[in-house]
Every structure is written in C-alpha cells, then in structure tokens.
Amino acid sequence: MNKRGTWARLGRGAVLLALAAALLTGCGGQGGPGGAAENRPAAVKPAPSGQPLFAYVGAGLKEPVTEIAAQYEAQTGVKIELTFNNSGALLSQAETAKKGDIYIPGGKPFVEAAQKKGIIENVVGPIAYHVPAIITPKGNPAGIRDVRDLTRPGLKLVLPDKEATAIGKNAFKTFEQLGITAAVEKNILATVETLPKVSAMIGMGQGDAGIAEYSSVSNQKDKLEVLEIDPAVNVIDEIPCASLTFSTQKEQAKDFLSFMQKEGPGVFKKFGFKVPQQ
Missing domain, CATH: 3.40.190.10 (Periplasmic binding protein-like II)
Known part of the structure; x- marks a missing residue:
C-alpha cells in the first residue's frame, strides 16, 4: 500500500473522529454530564391542561x-x-x-x-376554623349575652340546618352539652340551609338572634353584631x-x-x- 492511500484513509478517519467528538460535546451541553440539564430541577411541574x-x-x-x-x-x-x-x-x-x-x-x-x-x-x-357564634341585629335589641339566653321565652331564632351544615351540627352539640336543646327549639322561627341565609335574615331584622360563623359580621358590621360562645362549651370545627x-x-x-x-x-x-x- 502506498503512503498516499494510507494518509488519505487516516485523514478521513480523523475527520470522522472530530465529527463524533463534536456531536458528543453538543449532546453533553444539553443533557449529558456537565451540561445545562444538570442545572434543571429534578422534577418539572407539568404544564396546565387548560381544563378548569x-x-x-x-x-x-x-x-x-x-x-x-x-x-x-x-x-x-x-x-x-x-x-x-x-x-x-x-x-x-x-x-x-x-x-x-x-x-x-x-x-x-x-x-x-x-x-x-x-x-x-x-x-x-x-x-x-369554623367557629359557631351568636349573631344579632345591630345594637342587640334583645339584650342577649350568652348562649343560654337563647332559651328565653318569646325569642325568635334563625338557625342553620343541623343535618346539612357544620355550624348547625356543632351548635346543637353545644345545646345538648348544656341541656337546653328543647328550650332552644321552642324559639326557632326558621331553620335555613346555609349560613349566609342566617346572616341575611338577622340583618333584615327577621329574628332576634341566630347562630352563624364568627366571620359573618366581617362585611356587615352596619347591620349585625357577633357574640362569641364560651370556648368551654363551643364546638369548633x-x-x-x-x-x-x-x-x-x-x-x-x-x-x-x-x-x-x-x-x-x-x-x-x-x-x-x-x-x-x-
């Protein structure tokens, strides 16, 4: 074999080796050791599906x-x-x-x-936390001070449903603890299915007091007052x-x-x- 043919083959081999090295370097820059992928987080949050x-x-x-x-x-x-x-x-x-x-x-x-x-x-x-509280019309015209006052004859109470709402369930647990369930039930004017309805009715003067969430008066301070129930008997969820x-x-x-x-x-x-x- 003459020297010219040998050098030609060696030249082609060097070119191929150089190309291979370049490709390997390029891949390393994207995802191989020492590349930019090492700086990515291990787990990338999937993109939103677009569906609500x-x-x-x-x-x-x-x-x-x-x-x-x-x-x-x-x-x-x-x-x-x-x-x-x-x-x-x-x-x-x-x-x-x-x-x-x-x-x-x-x-x-x-x-x-x-x-x-x-x-x-x-x-x-x-x-x-879902905290039951007593709410009254502004000024608390009935003079309610304590959950036991809800038994006072002649009061008109608006209560949340005790089966459908968390506050209703917990309010009746408090009544049961105190042994006043029957007396309170005699004063119920209305039982409603949501807490906003309790606040709405009391805010319009359609009852003397109600049981709602402690936060109920946060945006109705001109219409409602809130009285906290004694933590010793209140059932908080x-x-x-x-x-x-x-x-x-x-x-x-x-x-x-x-x-x-x-x-x-x-x-x-x-x-x-x-x-x-x-």
Whole structure:
C-alpha cells in the first residue's frame, strides 16, 4: 500500500473522529454530564391542561375561596369553577355525579363522611376554623349575652340546618352539652340551609338572634353584631380542603391543595375567620 492511500484513509478517519467528538460535546451541553440539564430541577411541574378544576365549596366559605381561586388562576393560568351549597348537599351532589376535583366543606366531619364513601383522594388542613357564634341585629335589641339566653321565652331564632351544615351540627352539640336543646327549639322561627341565609335574615331584622360563623359580621358590621360562645362549651370545627378520587386532573388538583395549604389561611383571616397560628 502506498503512503498516499494510507494518509488519505487516516485523514478521513480523523475527520470522522472530530465529527463524533463534536456531536458528543453538543449532546453533553444539553443533557449529558456537565451540561445545562444538570442545572434543571429534578422534577418539572407539568404544564396546565387548560381544563378548569371544579370545586364543591360550602356556602359559608364563598368569599375567601373565591379570592383564593382567583389568586391560583392568576399564578397558574388554571381556572377554578366553583359551586356553592351546604356541605351535606355538596357531598350528595359529588357522590351522585362522580365528577369534579375539589371538595371544601365547612367542617372535617363531611370530609370524613366522604372518605367512608371512598371518594376522597388527598386532604390538607386545617385551612381555617369554623367557629359557631351568636349573631344579632345591630345594637342587640334583645339584650342577649350568652348562649343560654337563647332559651328565653318569646325569642325568635334563625338557625342553620343541623343535618346539612357544620355550624348547625356543632351548635346543637353545644345545646345538648348544656341541656337546653328543647328550650332552644321552642324559639326557632326558621331553620335555613346555609349560613349566609342566617346572616341575611338577622340583618333584615327577621329574628332576634341566630347562630352563624364568627366571620359573618366581617362585611356587615352596619347591620349585625357577633357574640362569641364560651370556648368551654363551643364546638369548633376544622375547615379542610380535599381532592376527589374521580378527578381527571389529579396532579393539578394536588397542586391546588398545596396552594390552598400555603395561601389559604391568610385569605381566610382577611375575611374574619380564625386560622391556625402561622
């Protein structure tokens, strides 16, 4: 073999080796050792699907949850569609429809009931506390000072449904502790299915007192007054946030739960709710 042919073959080989080295260097710059990919986070959050999340929300939580949903959409681009009702009705609706992503009832017992039905995926909380309180028209014309005063003959009371609402359930637990259930029931003018209806009726002077959430007067101070129930007998509930097993966007729902856990307490506090110490 002559020297010219040998050098020609060696030249071609050197070119091929150089090309291979360049390709390997390029790949390393993108994803190989020492490349830029080493600076990326280990797990990258998937891009939003573009589909909204659907949430079942207790009616008494409308204001804070609406604001939290707006904040989440602004941050992620994912819209949260909200439906409001009493917690019991929402549980029945979710169980029947077997659709939706998030359940935010007024109390933990409703999530526990949903867990028994097998429709809860994940739970975070407490986001805030659901605190029963006595509300009266401005000036408290009936002169109510204590939960035992609700037994006074002739009073007209507006109470939340004790089966459908967390506050209603807990108020009647307090009455039972004190042995005043029968006397209170004699004074019931109306039983309503949501807390906002209690506030609306008392604000319009359609009753002497009602039981609602402690935060009920936060934006109605010109119409209502609030009286705290003695903590020794008051039954306070946790407000949780849960994702549903039949969600078709489980990762996005889980991300919303994380957002709610972090940002929710501050927003609930803004609307007058009592929240965990931060």
